[in-house]
Structure formats: C-alpha cells, structure tokens
Amino acid sequence: DTAVSQTPKYLVTQMGNDKSIKCEQNLGHDTMYWYKQDSKKFLKIMFSYNNKELIINETVPNRFSPKSPDKAHLNLHINSLELGDSAVYFCASSPPLGRQETQYFGPGTRLLVL
Amino acid sequence: AQTVTQSQPEMSVQEAETVTLSCTYDTSESDYYLFWYKQPPSRQMILVIRQEAYKQQNATENRFSVNFQKAAKSFSLKISDSQLGDAAMYFCAYRTIFGNEKLTFGTGTRLTIIP
Numbered sequence: 675d676t677a678v679s680q681t682p683k684y685l686v687t688q689m690g691n692d693k694s695i696k697c698e699q700n701l702g703h704d705t706m707y708w709y710k711q712d713s714k715k716f717l718k719i720m721f722s723y724n725n726k727e728l729i730i731n732e733t734v735p736n737r738f739s740p741k742s743p744d745k746a747h748l749n750l751h752i753n754s755l756e757l758g759d760s761a762v763y764f765c766a767s768s769p770p771l772g773r774q775e776t777q778y779f780g781p782g783t784r785l786l787v788l
Numbered sequence: 789a790q791t792v793t794q795s796q797p798e799m800s801v802q803e804a805e806t807v808t809l810s811c812t813y814d815t816s817e818s819d820y821y822l823f824w825y826k827q828p829p830s831r832q833m834i835l836v837i838r839q840e841a842y843k844q845q846n847a848t849e850n851r852f853s854v855n856f857q858k859a860a861k862s863f864s865l866k867i868s869d870s871q872l873g874d875a876a877m878y879f880c881a882y883r884t885i886f887g888n889e890k891l892t893f894g895t896g897t898r899l900t901i902i903p
Contacts, residue, residue, distance in 0.1 A: 705889060715827075715877055719890040730890055764833060768889065775821050775883060777891055779833035 677701050678780040680765050686786045687755055695750045695783045697765030704770050705729075706748035707777065708740060711762040720763075723748055755787045790815045790882050794894035801870045802902050808855075809865045809897045811880030821883040822856070822863045823891070828876040836878070839863065867899075875901045 678699045687693055699706060707730075708720040721740040722730035728740065737753045752759060765780040791814045801807035813822070824836040839847045839856050846854050851868045867874055880894040 707890065709891075715896050717879065717891075717893040719892075722890060724889075732890070762831060766833075766891075775885070775889075776823070776835055776838055777883075778835075779825075782831045782833075784831070 678765055678767055678778050680763075680780040680783050682783060683781060684784050684786075686788065688788055689755055689757060691755050692751070692753045693755060693785070694752070695763055695765075695785075697748045697750070697780055699746055699765075699767040699778070699780075701767055701769075701778060703767040703778075704745055705768050706742065706745075707766040707768075708748065708750050709764040709766060709779075711764060711782070713761070717764070721748075721750075752785075755785075757787050760785055760787045790817075790820075790884070790892050792880055792882050792892050792894040794878075794880055794897050796897045797895070798898045798900070800900040800902055801867075803870055803872060805870055806866060806868045807870055807899065809867075809878050809880075809899065811863045811865070811894055813861050813863065813880070813882050813894075815861070815882065815884075817884060817886075819885050821885065822854075823881040823883070824852070824854070824863075824865045825879045825881060825893075826874075826876045827879065827896075828873075833879075837865065870901050872901050872903065875899060 705724045707722045711717045723742040726742045739751045762782045766777040768777040820841045822839045826834045855864045877896045881891040
C-alpha cells in the first residue's frame, strides 16, 4: 500500500548513457512533481504535471524529459547522462489546491554517473 | 521569487531536551503554506508539520510545534523531549496558494541527538 513509489532506488551508469526513472502514486492525486537533491542536500523543483499536462519546467536542460502517461504516473527520462546529473531524484504528488496541500514524496532514486 | 533561509546548518541536542530550528522566508504574498519536512538517513522525505499563513494559531503535532511569526516572516520548529529517532536533516519549505504549486526549500539543518 505504498503511496508514492519510484523505481529503481539506485542507478549506477556511465556518462553518455540514457536512463529512465519511474514514479507511480496510488493516492488519487492530480499533480505530480520531480525534485532533484544535489550533493549538498539542496532540493529543487524540476517539473510538475497536473492531470498529464506540464505546468512547471524550471530551467532544466532538455536532456531531461518527463512523461506522464496518466495522472498516476510520472516518469523521468534522461539522455546523454553527465557527471553533474549525479543526485537523488524525488517524485512527489499532491491533491488539488484547497484540499490538503501537502506534497507526499517517494523514497528517492540515487543516480550515480561514472 | 520566494526564498527560504535556514541559517543553522547543524544543531545538536541532548536526548529528552528541547531544540528549536530556525527558518525565515521572503515573499510578497499574503497567503501561503509553510512546511517542515524531515529526512532521516533512509533518505525518505517525511512531513513533520504544516502551517497555513492565514491561521494565527501555531500548528502542533505531538512533540513538534512551530512558532509562526508572519510579520517577521519566521517559521521555527520546536522539538520537545528529543528522541534518538529525531536525528535527521530538517527542511523548511514554502508553497504559494496560487498557480505554481512547487515547494521552495531551505538548505536544511542537520540535527544530531546526543544520548
């Protein structure tokens, strides 16, 4: 009965590869997010989708492409991985504004680019 | 743009004592939400407490309470009767109520509990 799940939890890959991280939520929420946590633990929004539509894209390189096949899923595809992409990536979801505005986070995916 | 500042990179407290973590923020909005999230070594982001800016009453959740000073744009977290399981990174976060729903995080405070 996991609320927000991500796969994989760990990802080790070589520079230049393409990889995907998957996120699923079973909370019935309309909005999903991707956040990046860097090596100094700083968390920053990358993308947000509401009912499969992109609503936030925070100056992320276009090597990163989110895809939302339905409102319960938000995947993150990264092309041509670079060393600086090493980080922990968190997926989150929230209900519509006005109904308990808390964001619920997945367990994170630690990406290491060698 | 909103900013969130946590001026204490690290804090420590004796077990069973009380500790207060500081957070200030900058916004031109009159209504918004504020949160404290906890990130233990497991890396999971766990909501500790939330506060709606239109509510004057400070939020409390068991041993956790906030001191929300809207005019000063201050939102501190008080942990009473500290326990070993409270050891974690604590992040303060801001969220607007209009449009863009992202959380803006502070840089975090690492809390150590001394047995």
